[in-house]
Amino acid sequence: MAASVGGSMISASPAIADVNGCPEQKVCLWPDTAYKGAGYQAPSWPSVSSLKPAGFNDKASSLYNNTALAMRFYQDENGGGKYVIVGPYSGIADLRTVYLYNPNGTVFGYNTLDSRISSLYPH
Numbered sequence: 699m700a701a702s703v704g705g706s707m708i709s710a711s712p713a714i715a716d717v718n719g720c721p722e723q724k725v726c727l728w729p730d731t732a733y734k735g736a737g738y739q740a741p742s743w744p745s746v747s748s749l750k751p752a753g754f755n756d757k758a759s760s761l762y763n764n765t766a767l768a769m770r771f772y773q774d775e776n777g778g779g780k781y782v783i784v785g786p787y788s789g790i791a792d793l794r795t796v797y798l799y800n801p802n803g804t805v806f807g808y809n810t811l812d813s814r815i816s817s818l819y820p821h
């Protein structure tokens with residue numbers, strides 16, 4: 699448990715200022731590209747069946763996976779629809795062009811996942 703964060707600005711809001719604000723072992727999403735805007739930290743790890751309760755459904759334009767697991771980010775809730783795989787401790791600064799897979803695991807190819815992510819699970 700982090701009791702204090704020296705030198706960092708601490709806000710009462712869960713919003714995350716930038717990619718450096720994404721805590722260890724968390725997944726973070728931002729409404730703008732390049733990890734900008736009022737970011738959102740996934741409340742449960744390692745999966746979120748729906749981003750709707752958090753008001754972040756179909757909003758992410760960039761994301762960072764600050765966990766040791768590869769993660770899948772899905773177009774639909776409950777792991778449905780096309781998805782992108784993001785490796786451990788890495789992010790996607792612009793979701794407008796990503797390498798997508800079909801629900802059956804075959805390659806779909808490059809397309810947008812911008813403002814479409816609805817759920818996330820470990821790969």
Ligand SMILES: [Ca+2]
Pocket residue numbers: 755756772773774775813814815816
């Ligand atoms: Ca969606």
